[in-house]
Amino acid sequence: MRIGDLDQNAVEHELRGTGLAIDFGLARVRVRGDVPGFGAALRVLYAHFPVEPPAGFFEVSASLVRARGLRRHLRPQVDFVVDGERPFEPFPADTHVPLFEWGVNFCLAQRCNHHLLLHAGAVERDGAGILLPALPGHGKSTLTAALAARGFRLLSDEFGVLRLSDGAMLPAPRPIALKNESIELIRRFSGDAVLGPAFPKTRKGTVAHLAPPAEGVARRREPVHPRLIVFPRFSRGESLQVEPMARSRAFARLSTNSFNYELLGPAAFEAVGRLVQQCDCYSLVYDDLESAVGAIGKVLADQARGERSPAAGESAPH
Amino acid sequence: MASDPGPPEPRWRAGDPAIRTIPLDDELVVFNPVSWETHLLNPAGAQLFEALLEGTLSLRELRVELEALRSGQDEPIREEQIEALLAELEDLGLVMRVAGHVNDAHRGP
Amino acid sequence: MQLDRSAHAPARLLLEIWTSPEQASGLSPGEWDLVVRVARSAKLLATLRARLAASGLLGRIPLAVAQAMDSEAAVARFREQMARLELRRVAQALAPLDVPVVLLKGAAYLVEGLAMAEGRLPADVDILVPQDRLDAAERALLEAGWQSPDLDAHDQRYYREWSHELPPLRFPEHPLELDVHHTILPVTGRLRPDPAALFAGSRASRLEGFRVLCPEDQVLHACVHLFQDSDLANRLRDLLDIDGLVREFGRDEGFWDRLVMRSHQHGLGRPLWYALHFSSGAVRTHVPGRVFESLVDATPPRLVRGLLDRLVPLALLPSNPERLPPLRVRLARVAMLARYHWLRLPPRLLATHVLHKALRGLRTKLAPAAPEPSPH
Numbered sequence: 001m002r003i004g005d006l007d008q009n010a011v012e013h014e015l016r017g018t019g020l021a022i023d024f025g026l027a028r029v030r031v032r033g034d035v036p037g038f039g040a041a042l043r044v045l046y047a048h049f050p051v052e053p054p055a056g057f058f059e060v061s062a063s064l065v066r067a068r069g070l071r072r073h074l075r076p077q078v079d080f081v082v083d084g085e086r087p088f089e090p091f092p093a094d095t096h097v098p099l100f101e102w103g104v105n106f107c108l109a110q111r112c113n114h115h116l117l118l119h120a121g122a123v124e125r126d127g128a129g130i131l132l133p134a135l136p137g138h139g140k141s142t143l144t145a146a147l148a149a150r151g152f153r154l155l156s157d158e159f160g161v162l163r164l165s166d167g168a169m170l171p172a173p174r175p176i177a178l179k180n181e182s183i184e185l186i187r188r189f190s191g192d193a194v195l196g197p198a199f200p201k202t203r204k205g206t207v208a209h210l211a212p213p214a215e216g217v218a219r220r221r222e223p224v225h226p227r228l229i230v231f232p233r234f235s236r237g238e239s240l241q242v243e244p245m246a247r248s249r250a251f252a253r254l255s256t257n258s259f260n261y262e263l264l265g266p267a268a269f270e271a272v273g274r275l276v277q278q279c280d281c282y283s284l285v286y287d288d289l290e291s292a293v294g295a296i297g298k299v300l301a302d303q304a305r306g307e308r309s310p311a312a313g314e315s316a317p318h
Numbered sequence: 319m320a321s322d323p324g325p326p327e328p329r330w331r332a333g334d335p336a337i338r339t340i341p342l343d344d345e346l347v348v349f350n351p352v353s354w355e356t357h358l359l360n361p362a363g364a365q366l367f368e369a370l371l372e373g374t375l376s377l378r379e380l381r382v383e384l385e386a387l388r389s390g391q392d393e394p395i396r397e398e399q400i401e402a403l404l405a406e407l408e409d410l411g412l413v414m415r416v417a418g419h420v421n422d423a424h425r426g427p
Numbered sequence: 428m429q430l431d432r433s434a435h436a437p438a439r440l441l442l443e444i445w446t447s448p449e450q451a452s453g454l455s456p457g458e459w460d461l462v463v464r465v466a467r468s469a470k471l472l473a474t475l476r477a478r479l480a481a482s483g484l485l486g487r488i489p490l491a492v493a494q495a496m497d498s499e500a501a502v503a504r505f506r507e508q509m510a511r512l513e514l515r516r517v518a519q520a521l522a523p524l525d526v527p528v529v530l531l532k533g534a535a536y537l538v539e540g541l542a543m544a545e546g547r548l549p550a551d552v553d554i555l556v557p558q559d560r561l562d563a564a565e566r567a568l569l570e571a572g573w574q575s576p577d578l579d580a581h582d583q584r585y586y587r588e589w590s591h592e593l594p595p596l597r598f599p600e601h602p603l604e605l606d607v608h609h610t611i612l613p614v615t616g617r618l619r620p621d622p623a624a625l626f627a628g629s630r631a632s633r634l635e636g637f638r639v640l641c642p643e644d645q646v647l648h649a650c651v652h653l654f655q656d657s658d659l660a661n662r663l664r665d666l667l668d669i670d671g672l673v674r675e676f677g678r679d680e681g682f683w684d685r686l687v688m689r690s691h692q693h694g695l696g697r698p699l700w701y702a703l704h705f706s707s708g709a710v711r712t713h714v715p716g717r718v719f720e721s722l723v724d725a726t727p728p729r730l731v732r733g734l735l736d737r738l739v740p741l742a743l744l745p746s747n748p749e750r751l752p753p754l755r756v757r758l759a760r761v762a763m764l765a766r767y768h769w770l771r772l773p774p775r776l777l778a779t780h781v782l783h784k785a786l787r788g789l790r791t792k793l794a795p796a797a798p799e800p801s802p803h
Contacts, residue, residue: 028491056456057491061464061748083464083748114497247342248358255356262354263505266338269349269356273340352515354508 004047012039025220026172033064048217117259120160123152128227133257139234149190154216168223173216175209250281331374437461438744452487473503473546518636520571529555543671551604558609643689650702696725
């Protein structure tokens with residue numbers, strides 16, 4: 001039985017009661033919240049996840065709680081509450097999903113420091129893990145969503161999670177937050193794309209979420225070894241460029257594209273060193289999703305054949 | 319009887335036995351366990367630092383060592399260049415002066 | 428300790444595991460969920476891990492629980508590293524002054540390698556310098572790059588005249604703050620431990636350039652920090668620190684007798700009594716019977732004791748994360764906050780008040796005729 005198989009009343013009932021349990025591989029989350037529209041949206045975005053009893057150990061137990069007082073009726077607000085704390089200012093009650101997703105990201109960044117956490121999209125194809133490190137706002141979520149729509153298994157659009165013991169990438173497939181033009185872009189890019197409701201009034205403009213594809217959800221417990229690191233940059237009007245990147249430069253960029261590189265100290269140093277030694281590293285400039293996806297596919301295919309674009313030893317001027 | 323040898327030359331070596339290094343092509347990333355900072359050394363700095371990880375060398379010995387490694391490339395290295403590099407590395411706490419001078423306390427960050 | 432069951436059931440479970448770590452292997456995942464959450468909110472998750480690790484039990488708990496603890500341990504290790512870095516810089520900045528610098532609290536536990544220090548999450552670094560060198564120390568630190576917070580005149584006065592420490596200093600981009608103390612309790616408070624005795628009893632630490640208080644004074648400082656200088660809210664960690672300290676130092680022959688003697692010397696018998704009383708209630712700290720006997724003069728009156736027996740646990744323990752803290756917890760915390768402020772009142776203000784009332788009473792009894800001119 002999956003969350004998508006439940007009817008809306010059942011989902012809302014769980015949210016009002018003991019909570020809805022979601023296991024996305026890296027972590028189990030239990031969520032509660034009696035907020036109009038929230039249950040319906042979760043049912044769409046987490047449709048492929050199995051229904052689980054809200055019992056046992058959870059990495060994150062969170063509630064969306066309607067703020068009290070007069071505001072409740074004028075402009076209702078909702079708080080993200082986790083373990084008795086409210087880490088953020090309240091959101092308008094009709095932006096529940098963005099608040100929930102943001103809140104879970106916040107908790108994961110605090111509670112998963114037994115892994116190296118990179119600001120990176122993460123996908124897999126043919127047994128090879130691909131990391132797409134980029135700072136927030138640089139289009140990695142859109143590119144990751146496009147890759148997921150073109151046969152690459154989704155691990156995450158936000159967190160490149162590396163297990164310290166062996167450098168494996170750990171999946172955490174969750175709804176992908178798309179903003180403004182990206183929403184239409186992805187809708188047109190893939191007929192199969194399942195998009196949740198649009199939230200027009202967030203600080204970042206309009207936000208809608210792409211539901212993680214069934215395959216990514218089904219394989220959420222399958223780690224994969226990273227083989228390719230592509231630093232993507234969207235640049236309107238520029239033609240496609242794929243350039244190999246020197247390992248030392250990749251190291252430097254990874255360490256700045258990380259949630260906890262500084263925190264982990266020597267362990268992060270070793271982990272990033274091993275990562276760049278095991279992977280071929282590239283920079284990618286694109287202005288069109290289809291060609292970006294194609295370019296990544298080509299680099300991967302070349303790598304599998306044992307061919308590399310100019311060796312990483314030749315420092316690229318980036 | 320030997321003549322007065324004059325003040326002993328300063329010699330240098332890597333600052334802390336727990337410093338970690340990872341070679342990446344011809345460059346070197348270095349982790350300082352005291353400051354928990356990571357540094358990237360270009361090929362010249364990498365060669366210099368690796369030499370100091372192996373042993374304690376004076377400025378002259380370093381020049382000889384580096385020239386041997388670079389054999390045939392470009393201009394010869396001047397001692398002032400090496401000195402400048404050593405000063406930077408010392409500031410970062412990666413190398414230290416020994417013998418001939420009082421051991422400087424780490425002027426680490 | 429008397430406990431409110433539903434609000435503090437998870438905290439009670441945490442304390443049971445703390446006291447008897449071998450019970451950890453018997454907890455269900457649902458119980459672990461609650462224990463991990465209250466431990467995390469009480470800043471005890473990484474120390475709990477250290478305690479389980481010391482008993483070889485990390486392999487006997489669910490993997491996800493161990494990993495949650497590993498994450499917190501990584502944060503603790505980072506903070507420790509940053510504390511050590513901060514101390515190196517402080518030593519360099521203050522070395523030219525030739526002034527004794529004593530490490531306090533977490534910084535001392537860390538440097539001295541105490542077992543109870545593992546997994547603590549230091550939020551700042553505390554040092555103690557003699558009051559007559561405080562200005563010089565502040566100048567040296569500011570010159571070396573630390574920055575004082577932007578406080579208004581009132582707050583500056585609060586720190587410099589009333590409190591026992593400078594406004595917290597911060598080295599730019601450094602995660603931990605530096606608190607420079609000149610004694611261990613606010614100067615306006617009713618208890619006045621003697622700073623000269625603190626320095627006289629101090630000894631060289633394992634880190635060059637720093638000293639630490641003698642073990643007895645470290646314990647007493649922890650006691651006053653919790654029971655004189657705080658509102659107790661969610662301060663279980665501070666109580667467990669005291670437990671950890673006396674377990675470690677108590678192995679030394681003569682420690683307990685020295686501790687009692689020192690408390691008499693400093694006039695800190697009451698906070699010591701509270702600390703030992705509540706610590707043994709919470710985690711069965713082994714306090715030799717004769718210690719309480721020697722503290723008989725410091726024992727609070729029965730009424731006060733009964734009241735605090737109810738209020739302290741309510742205020743101190745982390746509340747059940749599944750629900751809002753019940754009214755009695757919120758009230759207990761308000762009461763303890765009021766107590767905190769009351770303890771900071773200068774005794775002369777209170778004495779004046781009491782004297783005033785006493786004199787008024789006296790005049791009423793003695794003078795049926797015209798009232799004598801009063802000194803007020």
